[in-house]
Amino acid sequence: MRITSHGAARGVTGSKHLIEINGKRILFDCGMFQGHRKEAAERNQTLPFSVNDIDAVVLSHAHIDHSGILPMLARKGYEGKVFTTPASRDLCAVMLLDSANIQERDASWLSKRRQTFVPPIYTDIHVREIMRRFISIPYDVSFDILPGIRLTFKDAGHVLGSAICLLEFEENGKQRRFIYSGDIGRKNAAILRDPWEPEEADVVIMESTYGNRDHDSIETLDAKLEDIIKRTHARGGKIIVPTFALERAQEFIVALKRLEMANRIPSLPVYVDSPLTVNITEVFRLHTDLFDEDMRKLMEDAADPFELQHIQYIRGVEQSKKLNTIDHPVIILSAAGMCEHGRILHHLRNNCEDERNTILIIGFQARHTLGRRIVEREPRIRIFGVEHDLRAEVRKLNALSAHAGRSELIEFGARLKNAAERILLVHGEDEALTALQEGLAEQGCTQTLIQEEGKTVEF
Ligand SMILES: [Zn+2]
Incomplete structure (x- = not known):
């Protein structure tokens, strides 16, 4: 050969x-x-x-x-x-x-x-x-x-x-x-x-x-995520999560589900603002036969692991734009994962200057990307050609790789x-x-x- x-x-x-x-x-x-x-x-x-x-x-x-x-x-x-x-x-x-x-x-x-x-x-x-x-x-x-x-x-x-x-x-x-x-x-x-x-x-x-x-152990994920959500919620901030549409996003939603079912986090509205992520999550729902034992157990208690108390999956542009006016604690997942394009740019622009907010990075950020500059906490970041102060807290979860x-x-x-x-x-x-x-x-x-x-x- x-x-x-x-x-x-x-x-x-x-x-x-x-x-x-x-x-x-x-x-x-x-x-x-x-x-x-x-x-x-x-x-x-x-x-x-x-x-x-x-x-x-x-x-x-x-x-x-x-x-x-x-x-x-x-x-x-x-x-x-x-x-x-x-x-x-x-x-x-x-x-x-x-x-x-x-x-x-x-x-x-x-x-x-x-x-x-x-x-x-x-x-x-x-x-x-x-x-x-x-x-x-x-x-x-x-x-x-x-x-x-x-x-x-x-x-x-x-x-x-x-x-x-x-x-x-x-x-x-x-x-x-x-x-x-x-x-x-x-x-x-x-x-x-x-x-x-x-x-x-x-x-x-x-x-x-x-x-x-090596990555952080998967077992540490829930405790870290719980801490991030509680801290941000306590100061009245939003959590912005740049997300990769396949697997990372669904793993994150399931982690929220676990925390919600165990009453470990306040009940916050969650918005998945990415048509590709929404479509991919639909494909996950078609293939539950591929899920592992833990996921089956979760599904015995909660029929749909991708539904939370207050979750909205957003495809339309108008609905997406409405998120710009929210002024209370929410979690927004949006793509692209490295913040180079997509709706995440709007959410970062609207939220990066408020120190009550958290930008939560859950995936690898390549060199020369906006995501990398955020992880490295550059004091000023450029979005749509305009400079903004990065005052939001930046947190990283490595366990989701x-x-x-x-x-x-x-x-x-x-x-x-x-x-x-x-x-x-x-x-x-x-x-x-x-x-x-x-x-x-x-x-x-x-x-x-x-x-x-x-x-x-x-x-
Ligand atoms: Zn791959």
Whole structure:
């Protein structure tokens, strides 16, 4: 077999791994590059391979850095199948349409700036075309995606529908097992089951996002959140939560539900002001079969874990604008998670100068984003081109990460040390990759290789 990574090699976005087995080519994930706008836009314009050379696509999960370029395959004439889990399929239906809107908006902004027509990299038409090629396979059901090549999805516990992908096939008379980890989740997360723990594989591609650090323990979440809500409520302030639409938002709402049911927090109105988050929460309601034991218990006491005493899910612009005039304690969740665009900007502008308020950061904030400047408590922040004083309290909750931390990644890799011929490390910045490689070596797992972009490795 031959493996070539065309993204997420010494980086965390643009996941695309092309695997060749017995002359057949399977693309694992087709993600978008994100980050610096100009550089990312250039990289997303072109595919580093011809769609005619691909026999099948396997999608590990719906995050845009893994799925966001799938519509481009349709645009280029791809006529094969896209295999993924039922929940990832439903999430893609919602998330890729949202992404198409962003592509069209970005293209028209660029067209104006350059005074020449810049086409979007894809539109809703291409989204609908690629969605018609999806085949959903539930967890633990083995399916021959190509003659002699069997795929099984295992629960990755990262986001709804996320999968660790197992391929079984015969090559040169030998039975082989290949694992692509996708993104690995955390144990004991509130909604999803724990990630699968593989024992055997000949070749592995493994993510390394948090190879150099662990997160706060999930058990600390409720107490911290309770404290933040009570403090802010006591001084009559609002809590503004920039949120990531998939998983983080739902985990946060379920945490509020737990606190509310235990009477640990005052009963505050909660507004989820993000159409994408509202749509994604609907997809969660369709897939309760994927929830873990704790979530089932919660559902025995409260039929719908995403309903609170006073929660409003907002899609419309007018309803969203009405939130600007509220002057009493509320919790507002809004996207985008790194505060670079979306309705969160309005809520930050309206609330960042009042010291009674809290801005609650619940996810990773990349360099050069407004979210990062808020986390670093810069005294003045620029929103819609205007400078504002940052007087609101800024708090951070690290416990909500959807990614395995360093210890869990080492546990995942070390379990395969006796069987695997090679473990290719992908999806990490350099420091994370090197730290994970060292951590695995300390556990006797020395067959790792940091995957380089565009370079083919052969087994
Ligand atoms: Zn992910």
